[in-house]
Amino acid sequence: MKILHKTTGELLLETETTNLPDANLPGANLSGANLPDANLPGANLSGADLSGANLFGADLSGAKLFGTDLSGANLPGANLSGANLSGAKLFGADLSDADLSGADLSGAKLFGADLSGADLSGAKLSRARFSRANLSGAKLSRANLSRANLSRANLSGANLSGADLFGADLFGADLFGADLSGAKTDSLTKF
Numbered sequence: 001m002k003i004l005h006k007t008t009g010e011l012l013l014e015t016e017t018t019n020l021p022d023a024n025l026p027g028a029n030l031s032g033a034n035l036p037d038a039n040l041p042g043a044n045l046s047g048a049d050l051s052g053a054n055l056f057g058a059d060l061s062g063a064k065l066f067g068t069d070l071s072g073a074n075l076p077g078a079n080l081s082g083a084n085l086s087g088a089k090l091f092g093a094d095l096s097d098a099d100l101s102g103a104d105l106s107g108a109k110l111f112g113a114d115l116s117g118a119d120l121s122g123a124k125l126s127r128a129r130f131s132r133a134n135l136s137g138a139k140l141s142r143a144n145l146s147r148a149n150l151s152r153a154n155l156s157g158a159n160l161s162g163a164d165l166f167g168a169d170l171f172g173a174d175l176f177g178a179d180l181s182g183a184k185t186d187s188l189t190k191f
Helices: none
Strands: 002-005 011-014
Touching: none
Parallel strands: none
Antiparallel strands: 002 011
16 A cells, blocks of 8 residues: 655555554545554554545554544544544544544534544543534543534433533534533533
């Protein structure tokens, strides 16, 4: 597999394996790549194009994915714990049952994404946009959702215990069966 830079076309890496811990591939073009169960912990994929990529069950723990385009990517069951996805584009991505505990998704765009059953406990989600996202059954305990947009999101059965919801927009969100015990709200939080 040849991995090229998304704008310059420069060859970044040629490999036959998806076992690439700590790989340094900023700006890589992996759009539509088939990388199920890839081993990429600690990899630098900042600013890369992974739109439509199949990363089912991949290990991206601690990876640098800030500003990365993961729109329409297939990531069910992936390990993204501790990863930096700040400012990433995840429009319509499938992150069902993914581990995003302790990850930084501040300012990320997750419109229409599927995060059902995902673990986002302790994650940094301030200013993230989850409008119309499916977060049913997600674990969001102690997550920082300050100023996040969760309008019209499905949060049914989600665990938001101890979450920071200061200034969050939950207008029209489905909160049926959600656990909001100990969640912090303020006068700017919209329900």
